[in-house]
Amino acid sequence: MHNRFSIIRTVFATLLLACFCQNTLAEGILMKIQPRDNEAVTSFDGNVKLWFSGNVSERTPTLVVVDSQGNRVDKGDIKLVIADRSELSATTRPLTAGKYVIRYRILTDDGLIVSGISRFSVK
Amino acid sequence: MNLLKLFVKTLPLLLAANLVDASIPLAPRMGAGGKMDMFGCMLSNDFYIANLAAYQLDPQQPKNAKTMLFPLCQEIPKVGETQITVDMLDRDVRHKPVTLKIFNSDKQLLSETPATVAKQGYISTNVNFPKAGHYDLAIYVKDQDLNVAPELSALHIPLTVALVVPGPPASLGNVLVILLGIGAFAVALGLILPRLMKPQAA
Numbered sequence: 001m002h003n004r005f006s007i008i009r010t011v012f013a014t015l016l017l018a019c020f021c022q023n024t025l026a027e028g029i030l031m032k033i034q035p036r037d038n039e040a041v042t043s044f045d046g047n048v049k050l051w052f053s054g055n056v057s058e059r060t061p062t063l064v065v066v067d068s069q070g071n072r073v074d075k076g077d078i079k080l081v082i083a084d085r086s087e088l089s090a091t092t093r094p095l096t097a098g099k100y101v102i103r104y105r106i107l108t109d110d111g112l113i114v115s116g117i118s119r120f121s122v123k
Numbered sequence: 124m125n126l127l128k129l130f131v132k133t134l135p136l137l138l139a140a141n142l143v144d145a146s147i148p149l150a151p152r153m154g155a156g157g158k159m160d161m162f163g164c165m166l167s168n169d170f171y172i173a174n175l176a177a178y179q180l181d182p183q184q185p186k187n188a189k190t191m192l193f194p195l196c197q198e199i200p201k202v203g204e205t206q207i208t209v210d211m212l213d214r215d216v217r218h219k220p221v222t223l224k225i226f227n228s229d230k231q232l233l234s235e236t237p238a239t240v241a242k243q244g245y246i247s248t249n250v251n252f253p254k255a256g257h258y259d260l261a262i263y264v265k266d267q268d269l270n271v272a273p274e275l276s277a278l279h280i281p282l283t284v285a286l287v288v289p290g291p292p293a294s295l296g297n298v299l300v301i302l303l304g305i306g307a308f309a310v311a312l313g314l315i316l317p318r319l320m321k322p323q324a325a
Contacts, residue, residue: 070270
């Protein structure tokens, strides 16, 4: 009898903990980036896309693409679609062969900043 | 009854666990435009994002006063000595040299920090604003990843000094209501908990 109560208590406590801690799963995480980090692309269609999980906010997203000389090659037409997997995208001018760097940033509703750098090259 | 006791015992722990994941900022404070903002004074451009806090010590206040300085945003109420602190929020920038410069409206340099790699993100400088007016806080990052000239990627934050009359923001009342609500909840919990925890006669 004592064991039975012990199991019920454990299950109850675990369920409660799971419910209260669900916010930890809601933080923004970069799920996917296209082109992938360090990918060598043979035919680049001019689209840069990033997908994030979590509660992405509309506040101050950014996506910049620069070439190896530090010149911006994106068109500044950033677009953020908020969904279960929020999509941040921008297009670039036609790119010549070379190395490029993407700088991105989104904010979550909780005030967490997800930002970073990703590299790709065009062959 | 055992389950109820267990619930009452674990509730504070669960609430605490729920708060642990809260990221910055911890409390609403003065934001851009003089409004209270849960994000604080967060300012950004296409490249970088930073949180600004300006502190002014009241000359009338005794040196040993234990009152906390209230962080100001872009509207600085008085001329004189001011500490400007920025928190570089991009993690990669915390491995890159950052320089702060403060210019007056004639583009004359008032203050400049040496290039600093701020592992914790914070960089501070002191500046003496000589007169009321508009100033420019420029944050330059030597970004080896992007190779963009620091002048092009610099985050410029306009500051106004002694140009606004400080007053209580409209939303301050909401913050007080929330604080009062939390206080009332804590008091109620303090009264109810001991009764529930009291062992009952069989």
